[in-house]
Amino acid sequence: MWCGKVEESVENSQPTVFKGSYRLRIDPKGRVPVPAVFRRLLSEAGSTTVVVTPLDQCLAAYPTQEWSRLESSLAALPPFSKRVMALSRLLSSRAHECPLDVQGRILLPSALRAWAKLERETVVAGVLNRFEIWEPSAWAAFLADSERVLDDATLDVAWPLPPPEGLQAPTGASRPQGKPRR
Numbered sequence: 001m002w003c004g005k006v007e008e009s010v011e012n013s014q015p016t017v018f019k020g021s022y023r024l025r026i027d028p029k030g031r032v033p034v035p036a037v038f039r040r041l042l043s044e045a046g047s048t049t050v051v052v053t054p055l056d057q058c059l060a061a062y063p064t065q066e067w068s069r070l071e072s073s074l075a076a077l078p079p080f081s082k083r084v085m086a087l088s089r090l091l092s093s094r095a096h097e098c099p100l101d102v103q104g105r106i107l108l109p110s111a112l113r114a115w116a117k118l119e120r121e122t123v124v125a126g127v128l129n130r131f132e133i134w135e136p137s138a139w140a141a142f143l144a145d146s147e148r149v150l151d152d153a154t155l156d157v158a159w160p161l162p163p164p165e166g167l168q169a170p171t172g173a174s175r176p177q178g179k180p181r182r
Contacts, residue, residue: 016045016063018126023136026122030113031105035124038131039104052112052133053095057142059108059116059133061098066129108133 022035034042034050042048042063051067052059062070074091077084094115098106108118116135123139125132134142 016041016047016066017128018131019128021123021125021139024122024124026108026113026118026120027105029107030110031101031107032122032124032133033103033105034100034131036104038124038126039100042100049097049099050106051095052098052106052108053091054112054115055091055132057116057134057138059112059118060127060130061106061133062130064097067095069129 018038018041020035020037024033024035026032042050045063045065047063047065049064050061051064052061054060070091074084074088079085094112096109096112098108100106113119116133117138118133118135121136123134123136125134125139
């Protein structure tokens with residue numbers, strides 16, 4: 001019995017990982033459906049509520065246990081640092097608890113929808129410990145900018161990578177290939 005409890009606490013300590021992106025409609029009341037795979041992850045984590053706050057150009061939705069970890073991290077920072085105070089105020093004062101309804105939707109407060117410029121369509125994207133809710137053109141612009149950053153980061157890399165110093169390339173190796181296509 002004791003071992004079962006230890007295993008259970010270790011199992012539940014694993015963070016929830018959200019991934020994938022979904023284009024969804026916001027209903028006239030401001031409710032956004034949470035993708036089924038995200039609802040399953042929330043259920044497995046024992047969370048029926050997410051905490052939603054503005055982040056960059058989108059709304060970030062954290063399972064309640066992830067939000068608690070974020071609050072603990074903020075509380076551990078120097079409390080009188082101007083940057084820490086600003087970050088804590090911005091994240092916490094604009095955060096809203098949004099319970100999932102029986103149909104797996106969350107009601108986004110009108111102030112958050114207005115801030116993120118959300119109207120009828122949205123993109124819900126998984127980002128490790130949270131999922132984000134984006135206005136579709138802002139999401140497309142973010143993706144385009146990110147692709148350019150990745151292209152720039154790989155410009156100086158020769159494919160395949162040369163062997164570490166002191167090791168010889170395998171016999172039959174000719175000239176390096178171009179970088180892989182995505």
